[in-house]
Amino acid sequence: MSRIIVTGTDTGVGKTVFAAGLAGALGGFYWKPVQSGIDPEGDSETVRRLSGLAASRILPEAYRLQLPASPHLSAREEGVEIDLARLMPPIQDGPLIIEGAGGVLVPLTETLLIADYFARLAAPVILCARTGLGTINHSLMSVEALRARGVPVAGIAFIGDPHPENERIVPKLAGVPHLGRLPMLDRLDAASLATAMAAMDLGTIRKAM
Ligand SMILES: Nc1ncnc2c1ncn2[C@@H]1O[C@H](COP(=O)(O)OP(=O)(O)OP(=O)(O)O)[C@@H](O)[C@H]1O
Ligand SMILES: C[C@H](N)[C@H](N)CCCCCC(=O)O
Numbered sequence: 731m732s733r734i735i736v737t738g739t740d741t742g743v744g745k746t747v748f749a750a751g752l753a754g755a756l757g758g759f760y761w762k763p764v765q766s767g768i769d770p771e772g773d774s775e776t777v778r779r780l781s782g783l784a785a786s787r788i789l790p791e792a793y794r795l796q797l798p799a800s801p802h803l804s805a806r807e808e809g810v811e812i813d814l815a816r817l818m819p820p821i822q823d824g825p826l827i828i829e830g831a832g833g834v835l836v837p838l839t840e841t842l843l844i845a846d847y848f849a850r851l852a853a854p855v856i857l858c859a860r861t862g863l864g865t866i867n868h869s870l871m872s873v874e875a876l877r878a879r880g881v882p883v884a885g886i887a888f889i890g891d892p893h894p895e896n897e898r899i900v901p902k903l904a905g906v907p908h909l910g911r912l913p914m915l916d917r918l919d920a921a922s923l924a925t926a927m928a929a930m931d932l933g934t935i936r937k938a939m
């Protein structure tokens with residue numbers, strides 16, 4: 731079964747938008763194992779709006795927590811203990827896109843970081859990174875943290891305005907493919923996202939899965 735994890739250099743970098751575009755382009759399934767923050771909507775609802783996929787392709791979260799915070803804290807606030815056993819991906823008949831929470835060293839529990847969880851999933855990761863100032867450091871640190879845990883990095887998907895130098899040096903120093911760049915879309919809807927996803931290297935992503 732083919733699976734890929736979508737992570738990012740930070741929260742708010744555009745993982746959900748990219749994951750929606752990818753799930754739509756691959757005709758796959760989307761799963762957000764741990765959602766922290768559901769007002770006005772969680773990432774699953776966003777993906778439903780933006781992917782063009784049927785509701786049945788968006789799998790229910792294992793944890794759906796109210797507080798928009800680090801998952802370890804959101805869980806604690808609700809008296810919930812996040813259990814790794816509940817975070818194993820559902821079996822699906824098609825490509826599964828799994829979205830993390832925040833960046834790679836965000837804690838799910840007092841002892842389990844999101845990158846440790848990815849290592850348990852044994853699936854490749856796409857790192858979503860901003861194109862602009864600050865991305866070199868954040869991207870290279872994220873790749874190092876993933877590698878240190880033996881998590882395969884399929885490549886970097888850039889998000890934002892073109893920045894040829896950052897888009898050159900980051901994949902080069904990280905030693906991973908540049909998977910393309912998703913621009914910030916003025917009108918963000920399923921149709922414009924599907925069109926913009928044509929700029930991504932879906933062939934390399936499919937091969938990595
Ligand atoms: N390509 C894009 N075009 C237009 N708006 C975008 C794009 N990517 C992200 N955004 C906007 O930026 C904000 C953050 O994006 P998104 O929710 O995808 O981040 P995230 O990395 O998934 O965050 P989280 O850590 O909460 O899961 C949202 O308001 C989203 O609509
Ligand atoms: C609330 C947010 N939108 C995400 N669901 C969780 C982001 C956690 C980030 C934690 C941190 O790095 O400080």
Ligand SMILES: [Mg+2]
Pocket residue numbers: 745746747773829
């Ligand atoms: Mg998200």
